[in-house]
Amino acid sequence: MKISDIIFSQYLSERERKAATKQIAESEERGCDRVECEYRKTRLELKWLRKIRDYLNELFAELAIVGRTNLKNEQVHFFPKEEFDEVTGKGAGIVTAVYNLETDLSIYADKETVEEIAANPKLLLFLMVLHEAVHSEQYHKFFAFKEENCGKNRLTFEAHRLGYFNQNIEENDFNSHEHFRGFNEAITQRTVLKIIKKHSAELIGFFKIRDKEKLKEYLEEDAAEYSDEIAVVDKIAETLARKNKETKKAVWQRFAKGSFTGRMMHLREIEKTFGAGSLRVLAAMQSGIKPPIINSKNYAKSSTKILRFFSLSDQREKDKIALEILNQRERFAYLQRKREAEK
Numbered sequence: 001m002k003i004s005d006i007i008f009s010q011y012l013s014e015r016e017r018k019a020a021t022k023q024i025a026e027s028e029e030r031g032c033d034r035v036e037c038e039y040r041k042t043r044l045e046l047k048w049l050r051k052i053r054d055y056l057n058e059l060f061a062e063l064a065i066v067g068r069t070n071l072k073n074e075q076v077h078f079f080p081k082e083e084f085d086e087v088t089g090k091g092a093g094i095v096t097a098v099y100n101l102e103t104d105l106s107i108y109a110d111k112e113t114v115e116e117i118a119a120n121p122k123l124l125l126f127l128m129v130l131h132e133a134v135h136s137e138q139y140h141k142f143f144a145f146k147e148e149n150c151g152k153n154r155l156t157f158e159a160h161r162l163g164y165f166n167q168n169i170e171e172n173d174f175n176s177h178e179h180f181r182g183f184n185e186a187i188t189q190r191t192v193l194k195i196i197k198k199h200s201a202e203l204i205g206f207f208k209i210r211d212k213e214k215l216k217e218y219l220e221e222d223a224a225e226y227s228d229e230i231a232v233v234d235k236i237a238e239t240l241a242r243k244n245k246e247t248k249k250a251v252w253q254r255f256a257k258g259s260f261t262g263r264m265m266h267l268r269e270i271e272k273t274f275g276a277g278s279l280r281v282l283a284a285m286q287s288g289i290k291p292p293i294i295n296s297k298n299y300a301k302s303s304t305k306i307l308r309f310f311s312l313s314d315q316r317e318k319d320k321i322a323l324e325i326l327n328q329r330e331r332f333a334y335l336q337r338k339r340e341a342e343k
């Protein structure tokens, strides 16, 4: 059901545009090819992959999104540690699953590391694949352009958007920057948690878990992931719900739906409710935070401050937080947005 758009460089001819479209479609097929060294999937894994499809289809129905998932078993690859590191270019043992938006739109997971670190490896592998599977269904936008390589022009593409997450890509501009990473992850992980809650009885059976309490324990181990970002979005949802006289669930569903349809206009109500520049602060979560905060690998600290930003009503206090955490580029954008609003 994935919705995809392509924007073309103005330098591409009609023929090249067609070729680029084909290239993107083919990359998706390539993602289903067997990769050397990948583990063969167990019967249990094949069974829960089928379930993930059912859960996603149920979610689409709930959100009134037309269409069904076309996630394929072959699109999901499980690897030993070293091979995972090699195929993804990520440090093994740090990131354990990825959705390869930049290359072949497949899902890679480091099964060996999961088996080493998790209290319930089978469950954790499922949770990670479910998270990446939600990403794989989110709105996609690509930018197709010609890249100069050894004096030759090569047709290529780059991911421009995934759900709300977007990166500004310009030809020959290596200073591309991004927005809404933290927001999109919060929406994604919250969606995963909702699915698990709804199907907990079934999952307890699948993964031979003693009872609901034990499942909760396992989930708490994994819950640290994006919980600070979810708290920020929850605060926003709560405030909007009160203001619009709707339920918090309705707001969350609107946010979730937008990640699949690509519609972002509804986010303007955040700016209207929380003041000029507030959307820049939300967009900067995990995307436009000051380097010292990024370097400490401690986004949590900045997300806690963003939560405070959305909880306060004193504008001077809010400005102080924004200027403290935003990187130079976003700080400039924040101040400009405020000046525009004052006009």
Ligand SMILES: [Zn+2]
Residues within 6 Å of the ligand: 131, 135, 185, 188
């Ligand atoms: Zn994610």
